[in-house]
Amino acid sequence: DTEVTQTPKHLVMGMTNKKSLKCEQHMGHRAMYWYKQKAKKPPELMFVYSYEKLSINESVPSRFSPECPNSSLLNLHLHALQPEDSALYLCASSQLGSADTQYFGPGTRLTVL
Amino acid sequence: AQSVAQPEDQVNVAEGNPLTVKCTYSVSGNPYLFWYVQYPNRGLQFLLKYITGDNLVKGSYGFEAEFNKSQTSFHLKKPSALVSDSALYFCAVRDDAGYGGSQGNLIFGKGTKLSVKP
Numbered sequence: 537d538t539e540v541t542q543t544p545k546h547l548v549m550g551m552t553n554k555k556s557l558k559c560e561q562h563m564g565h566r567a568m569y570w571y572k573q574k575a576k577k578p579p580e581l582m583f584v585y586s587y588e589k590l591s592i593n594e595s596v597p598s599r600f601s602p603e604c605p606n607s608s609l610l611n612l613h614l615h616a617l618q619p620e621d622s623a624l625y626l627c628a629s630s631q632l633g634s635a636d637t638q639y640f641g642p643g644t645r646l647t648v649l
Numbered sequence: 650a651q652s653v654a655q656p657e658d659q660v661n662v663a664e665g666n667p668l669t670v671k672c673t674y675s676v677s678g679n680p681y682l683f684w685y686v687q688y689p690n691r692g693l694q695f696l697l698k699y700i701t702g703d704n705l706v707k708g709s710y711g712f713e714a715e716f717n718k719s720q721t722s723f724h725l726k727k728p729s730a731l732v733s734d735s736a737l738y739f740c741a742v743r744d745d746a747g748y749g750g751s752q753g754n755l756i757f758g759k760g761t762k763l764s765v766k767p
Contacts, residue, residue, distance in 0.1 A: 634745050642691055
């Protein structure tokens with residue numbers, strides 16, 4: 537089973553709202569990732585968690601706040617977003633080796649009004 | 650610095666014909682190379698990867714890719730294209746410098762849109 541699940545599939549929020557994106561995997565992977573993808577562009581790495589600890593933050597604005605409650609779950613908390621933050625947010629997971637495959641979830645389509 | 654180049658924004662192929670989607674890379678260490686496919690409004694789906702060994706890698710849905718070290722290329726191929734293969738294809742690379750930090754991240758090409766016409 538190589539499934540990564542993400543909820544919700546679609547999210548529309550105002551600039552003053554607080555919302556959260558959720559990601560789950562049951563493959564025993566110890567690395568989890570958040571990516572942001574604009575239309576017809578490659579994914580851009582935002583955060584990496586390894587062993588449930590934040591290991592990489594790619595200079596993401598503080599209005600995005602990641603959380604890894606346990607080895608299977610990854611959240612992305614959103615607050616005071618801007619319209620330019622509208623994008624497809626992808627979660628991925630993998631084992632920790634450089635050769636290990638990252639498996640992606642279906643994404644959450646976020647629209648900020 | 651690591652980089653991946655997909656020189657074609659779009660590839661057009663007739664159904665039943667062979668297809669090639671090109672990818673070249675630059676890394677400081679040994680490369681680990683990946684191909685992903687993305688259908689509209691979906692996540693990235695893993696197709697195949699090269700780690701070491703045989704230069705011809707076979708993957709899902711009849712796709713294969715050939716690793717060429719001297720040309721630093723990893724082109725994706727399929728002998729007979731299907732209309733359902735129409736999608737956005739991403740090549741990605743990591744090197745063996747180790748996990749963590751920007752050296753260990755997956756670097757994506759800009760993507761190539763494949764259009765297969767009946």
